[in-house]
Amino acid sequence: MEYKQYVIGVIVSNVSGVLSRVSGMFTRRGFNIDCLTVGETESASFSRITVAFHGDNDIRDKILKQLEKLHDVKEVEVLDPNDTVIRELLLIKIRNSPSTRQDIMTAVEIFRSKIVDYSPTALICELTGETSKIDAFIELMKPYCIMEMCRTGIVAIERGDNCLKTIKTR
Amino acid sequence: MKISGAKIVVETLIEQGCETVFGFPGGQVIDLFDELYLSRDRIEHILTAHEQGAAHAADGYARATGKVGVCIATSGPGATNLVTGIATAYLDSVPVVAVTGNVPCSLIGRDSFQEVDILGVTMPVTKHNFIVKDIRELADTLRAAFKIAKSGRPGPVLVDIPKDVQTAEWDFEPRPDPVRPYPLCFASENKLRKAAELINAAERPYIYFGGGIVAGKASRELLALADKTDAPLGCSLMGLSAVPYDCPRFLGMNGIHGHYTSFAALTEADLVIALGVRFSDRAAFEGEPDDRPKVIHIDIDNAELDKNVSADLAIEGDIKDALFRLLPMLEEKSHPEWSGRIEQLRAEEKRRYDAADRLRGERCGKLSPHDIIGVISSIASADDIIVTDVGQHQMWTAQMYPLRKPRTFLTSGGLGTMGFGMGAAIGACTATDKRAVLFTGDGSFGMDLNELATAVSQKTPLVVVIMNNGVLGMVRQIQARCYDKHYSATTLRRQTDFVKVAEAFGAKAGRASTADELRALAEEAFAYNGPFVIDCAVDCDETVQSPLWSEGAERGESNGV
Numbered sequence: 056m057e058y059k060q061y062v063i064g065v066i067v068s069n070v071s072g073v074l075s076r077v078s079g080m081f082t083r084r085g086f087n088i089d090c091l092t093v094g095e096t097e098s099a100s101f102s103r104i105t106v107a108f109h110g111d112n113d114i115r116d117k118i119l120k121q122l123e124k125l126h127d128v129k130e131v132e133v134l135d136p137n138d139t140v141i142r143e144l145l146l147i148k149i150r151n152s153p154s155t156r157q158d159i160m161t162a163v164e165i166f167r168s169k170i171v172d173y174s175p176t177a178l179i180c181e182l183t184g185e186t187s188k189i190d191a192f193i194e195l196m197k198p199y200c201i202m203e204m205c206r207t208g209i210v211a212i213e214r215g216d217n218c219l220k221t222i223k224t225r
Numbered sequence: 226m227k228i229s230g231a232k233i234v235v236e237t238l239i240e241q242g243c244e245t246v247f248g249f250p251g252g253q254v255i256d257l258f259d260e261l262y263l264s265r266d267r268i269e270h271i272l273t274a275h276e277q278g279a280a281h282a283a284d285g286y287a288r289a290t291g292k293v294g295v296c297i298a299t300s301g302p303g304a305t306n307l308v309t310g311i312a313t314a315y316l317d318s319v320p321v322v323a324v325t326g327n328v329p330c331s332l333i334g335r336d337s338f339q340e341v342d343i344l345g346v347t348m349p350v351t352k353h354n355f356i357v358k359d360i361r362e363l364a365d366t367l368r369a370a371f372k373i374a375k376s377g378r379p380g381p382v383l384v385d386i387p388k389d390v391q392t393a394e395w396d397f398e399p400r401p402d403p404v405r406p407y408p409l410c411f412a413s414e415n416k417l418r419k420a421a422e423l424i425n426a427a428e429r430p431y432i433y434f435g436g437g438i439v440a441g442k443a444s445r446e447l448l449a450l451a452d453k454t455d456a457p458l459g460c461s462l463m464g465l466s467a468v469p470y471d472c473p474r475f476l477g478m479n480g481i482h483g484h485y486t487s488f489a490a491l492t493e494a495d496l497v498i499a500l501g502v503r504f505s506d507r508a509a510f511e512g513e514p515d516d517r518p519k520v521i522h523i524d525i526d527n528a529e530l531d532k533n534v535s536a537d538l539a540i541e542g543d544i545k546d547a548l549f550r551l552l553p554m555l556e557e558k559s560h561p562e563w564s565g566r567i568e569q570l571r572a573e574e575k576r577r578y579d580a581a582d583r584l585r586g587e588r589c590g591k592l593s594p595h596d597i598i599g600v601i602s603s604i605a606s607a608d609d610i611i612v613t614d615v616g617q618h619q620m621w622t623a624q625m626y627p628l629r630k631p632r633t634f635l636t637s638g639g640l641g642t643m644g645f646g647m648g649a650a651i652g653a654c655t656a657t658d659k660r661a662v663l664f665t666g667d668g669s670f671g672m673d674l675n676e677l678a679t680a681v682s683q684k685t686p687l688v689v690v691i692m693n694n695g696v697l698g699m700v701r702q703i704q705a706r707c708y709d710k711h712y713s714a715t716t717l718r719r720q721t722d723f724v725k726v727a728e729a730f731g732a733k734a735g736r737a738s739t740a741d742e743l744r745a746l747a748e749e750a751f752a753y754n755g756p757f758v759i760d761c762a763v764d765c766d767e768t769v770q771s772p773l774w775s776e777g778a779e780r781g782e783s784n785g786v
Binding site: 072075076079083113116117120121123124125126127 | 344345348349352353356373526527528530531532535
C-alpha cells in the first residue's frame with residue numbers, strides 16, 4: 056500500500072488535558088506524528104488540532120478510528136491535499152554580515168518573506184507558506200549561518216464550503 | 226439547598242443506582258467517607274484490604290451484573306493502587322467508575338504529600354477520566370462518568386476530586402433516573418445484507434464470538450444464528466459462559482490454550498463470523514488473506530474492526546440488534562460434510578486428551594486439575610459464579626468447567642492480572658448474593674490472599690480452591706518447553722501453610738490430596754456461609770494443553786507464548 060503524508064483536522068473540546076489525550080494516543084499505539092498544531096476555533100468551547108503523519112491507508116484508518124473513540128474528540132477528517140490550504144509559519148534568525156546581507160535580502164524578497172527584526176549582527180525573517188516553500192527557504196539560508204529557527208507546523212483548512220463541524224452527538 | 230461536594234458525590238452515586246461501593250479511606254477522602262458514614266443506610270461501603278482489591282471488586286460487581294461498579298480511593302498511593310484494577314477492567318471492557326480524592330487544588334502540581342497525577346497515570350487505561358476543580362461541575366461530571374462507562378463498548382472511567390472541592394458547597398438537584406447510555410450504533414442494513422450473502426454462500430461457516438455477546442446480552446440470537454446456518458461455535462476466553470457448555474454446536478474456547486476442535490475448525494472454515502470479539506493476539510489467526518477463511522466481523526467498537534485482523538466485511542453496530550436483523554435474511558442451511566468433519570475433529574481431540582492424560586501417569590497422592598474441576602462442578606450450582614486468578618488454573622478452568630449461564634465466569638482475559646480473583650469474587654458475591662467459587666493457584670493467591678480479611682468481615686459465601694503445585698506453572702511450562710528447563714524464579718520454595726493462613730484470617734479451610742477428601746471438604750464449603758479455602762495438592766508437571774502443539778513433538782512457541 057502507498058505510504059504517504061496525510062493531514063487531518065480534529066475538532067476537540069477545549070478542555071485541559073485534551074492535547075495529552077490526542078498525542079498520547081499516537082504514542083501509545085505506535086503511530087508517529089510529523090507535526091501537530093492546536094488552537095481555539097470560532098467557538099471557545101472547541102479547539103482544532105491539525106496533525107500530519109506518514110502512513111498507508113490502513114494506518115490512516117486506524118488513527119481515525121482511535122481518535123474518534125476519544126471522548127473529547129468531536130470530529131475528525133482527512134483533508135484532501137488537492138483541495139486544502141496548508142500553511143506553516145517560520146521564524147528564522149540569520150547572522151547579519153555586510154558580505155551576505157544583500158544575498159539574504161534578495162532571497163527574502165523572492166520568497167515574499169519579511170524581515171521582522173534587524174540588528175548589526177543578526178536578522179530575523181518571517182515566512183509563511185506550504186511546507187515545501189519553508190524547507191526551500193531554510194535550505195537557501197543554510198550557507199548564511201542560521202543562528203536559530205522555529206516553525207509552527209502546519210495549519211490546514213479545506214477550500215470552498217467544506218467545513219469540519221462539531222456535529223458529533225454522543 | 227447547598228450541600229458539600231462530598232455529599233454531592235454520595236447523592237449522585239445513589240441517584241445513579243449505586244448501592245455498594247468498594248474502597249479504602251485516606252487523608253484526601255475523609256470528607257467523602259464522612260458522607261458515606263452518614264448515608265450508610267442508603268449506600269453500602271465495603272472496606273477492602275488493599276485498593277487493588279477494591280478496584281477488582283468493583284470490576285467483579287460489574288461483570289457479574291452488567292451494572293456499573295464503583296470504587297473509591299484516596300490520593301497518591303491509594304489512587305495508584307487502583308491502576309492495575311482499572312487496567313484490568315479496561316482490557317476486558319467492564320463498566321467501572323473509580324473515584325479518587327486528590328490534594329486541594331492549591332497544592333496540585335507541587336509534589337505535595339500523597340499527590341500523584343492520577344489523571345496522567347490512568348489516561349491510557351481508562352475510557353475517559355476527569356478531574357473536577359469546580360464544584361459546580363461535580364454532579365454532572367459524575368453523571369457523565371456513569372454515562373461513558375456504560376455506553377457502547379463499556380469501560381472504566383476515573384473521576385479525581387481534590388479535597389477542597391469535596392468541602393466546598395453548592396446546589397444539588399437530584400435527577401429522578403440514572404443517566405442513560407448514549408444511543409447505540411446500529412449496523413447498516415446494506416452491510417447486513419452483504420453478510421447474509423456471504424453466510425448463505427458459505428460451506429464451512431464457523432462462528433467465533435467474544436465477550437461482546439455477554440456484554441450485549443445476545444446469547445439467544447447467537448444460538449439462533451448457529452442453528453439456522455448449521456455452524457459450529459467457538460469463543461475467546463471472554464466469550465465463555467455466553468452459551469451453555471453442553472450446547473451441541475459449542476466447540477469451546479479458541480486460541481493458544483483453547484480446545485483442539487475449536488482451533489482446528491477455525492483454520493478449516495471457509496467463513497468466520499466473528500461477533501463481539503477483538504482477535505486478541507492470544508486468539509487471532511495467522512496467514513495472509515488469500516489462504517485464510519473469509520471473515521465477517523461485527524463489533525460495537527469501530528476501532529476493533531480491521532485492527533488485528535482485516536475483515537472481508539466489517540460491520541459496526543450493537544451485536545444483539547445486528548443478529549436480530551440478520552437472522553431473517555439467512556437461509557435455513559445444513560452442512561453435513563462440515564458437521565462430519567467437526568465430529569472427526571472432536572474424536573481426534575478426545576484421543577489426544579486421553580493420550581496426554583495417560584502420559585502424565587500416576588499422580589502419587591495428588592489431584593489432577595480435571596478431578597478438581599469435576600468434583601467442584603458436581604457440587605456447585607449453575608448459578609454459582611466461577612472466578613479465576615491467572616495462570617494454569619485459569620486455563621484449566623476455562624477449558625473444563627461446565628459453564629451454563631452468562632456472567633457466571635469472571636476472569637482477567639485481556640490484562641491477565643494475577644491477584645484479580647479474590648477482589649472480583651467478593652464484588653460478584655456482593656452484587657448478586659450468590660456463592661462464588663474462586664479457582665486460583667498458589668502463585669496468584671499469594672497476590673490477593675489479603676482480601677480473605679474482607680471476605681471474612683463480609684461473610685462472603687466464597688469457596689476458594691487453590692491448585693497448589695508449588696510452582697508458577699504457566700511460566701514454568703514455557704520454560705520446560707522453550708528454555709531447556711531453566712526454572713528461573715518459578716519454583717516456589719515457600720513453606721506457606723494456606724490452611725493456617727486462612728484460619729488466621731478467620732476463614733475456614735482444609736487440605737485435599739484425593740478426590741474423596743476434596744469432595745468431603747467441598748460439601749462442607751458449599752454449605753458454609755463464609756469464605757472457605759480448600760488447598761488442593763497438584764503435581765508441578767501438570768501442563769495446560771495447547772492445540773498449537775503438534776502431537777508428541779516438543780515445539781518452541783515461536784508465535785508467542
